[in-house]
Amino acid sequence: MFEVHxxxxxxxxxxxxxxxxxxxxxxxxxxxxxxxAQKTPEFQALNANAKVPVLIDRARDLVLTESAAILIHLAxxxxxxxxAVGAARARVFxxxxxxxxxxxxxxxxxxxFRKLAPEPIPAAIERFGAEADRLVRLLDGxxxxxxxxxxxxxTIADIAHFGWLWRREFAGVxxxxxPHVQRWVDELQARPGFERGIARTMALAAx
Ligand SMILES: N[C@@H](CCC(=O)N[C@@H](CS)C(=O)NCC(=O)O)C(=O)O
Numbered sequence: 568m569f570e571v572h573x574x575x576x577x578x579x580x581x582x583x584x585x586x587x588x589x590x591x592x593x594x595x596x597x598x599x600x601x602x603x604a605q606k607t608p609e610f611q612a613l614n615a616n617a618k619v620p621v622l623i624d625r626a627r628d629l630v631l632t633e634s635a636a637i638l639i640h641l642a643x644x645x646x647x648x649x650x651a652v653g654a655a656r657a658r659v660f661x662x663x664x665x666x667x668x669x670x671x672x673x674x675x676x677x678x679x680f681r682k683l684a685p686e687p688i689p690a691a692i693e694r695f696g697a698e699a700d701r702l703v704r705l706l707d708g709x710x711x712x713x714x715x716x717x718x719x720x721x722t723i724a725d726i727a728h729f730g731w732l733w734r735r736e737f738a739g740v741x742x743x744x745x746p747h748v749q750r751w752v753d754e755l756q757a758r759p760g761f762e763r764g765i766a767r768t769m770a771l772a773a774x
Pocket of ligand 1: 576577578579600605617618619620632633634635
């Protein structure tokens with residue numbers, strides 16, 4: 568049994584989706600980041616970096632942070648959603664790094680400067696919005712040639728990118744000029760595992 572400390576956020580949703588797709592049992596513990604619950608000493612004892620999600624894997628006595636690291640750990644427990652060796656595995660890591668170093672921060676900053684910053688800074692809105700759009704075009708090129716972001720099989724790289732594409736409105740990203748990304752989002756959202764993971768994550772905001 569896994570325990571996931573999370574909220575209804577783009578980085579959180581990846582973990583319940585992966586657990587659902589892998590058929591692993593888990594419980595969810597809400598961390599209301601709107602009310603500052605990530606800054607409490609109790610939560611920071613789990614993650615000194617004060618961010619969700621956090622996975623607790625009691626069977627392995629492991630408390631793990633960073634959504635990409637959590638996805639890799641879960642895939643490795645099951646031997647699914649991450650090829651064991653070779654070029655196919657390298658492609659998954661390539662996309663996980665694009666996500667963690669590029670797409671995730673671009674979407675997060677685009678959303679922050681559009682919606683949350685105390686005063687408007689046009690250069691920041693333009694810079695991060697353009698970067699988010701550029702990375703969506705990069706994915707669109709990939710998805711024009713293959714069904715999933717790392718090839719022709721669903722992997723944890725799809726789950727990672729999906730988290731932020733699911734919350735694209737916050738970042739001001741539209742998919743009108745990215746038909747292949749739209750097709751991929753529609754297909755993923757229709758999977759029962761994604762539906763259940765999203766529903767359980769959304770329910771955290773009401774907890
Ligand atoms: N690189 C981290 C980013 C985690 C992250 O930024 N989480 C956000 C929610 S999506 C958060 O906890 N924000 C609260 C804060 O920064 O105070 C990951 O992928 O897990």
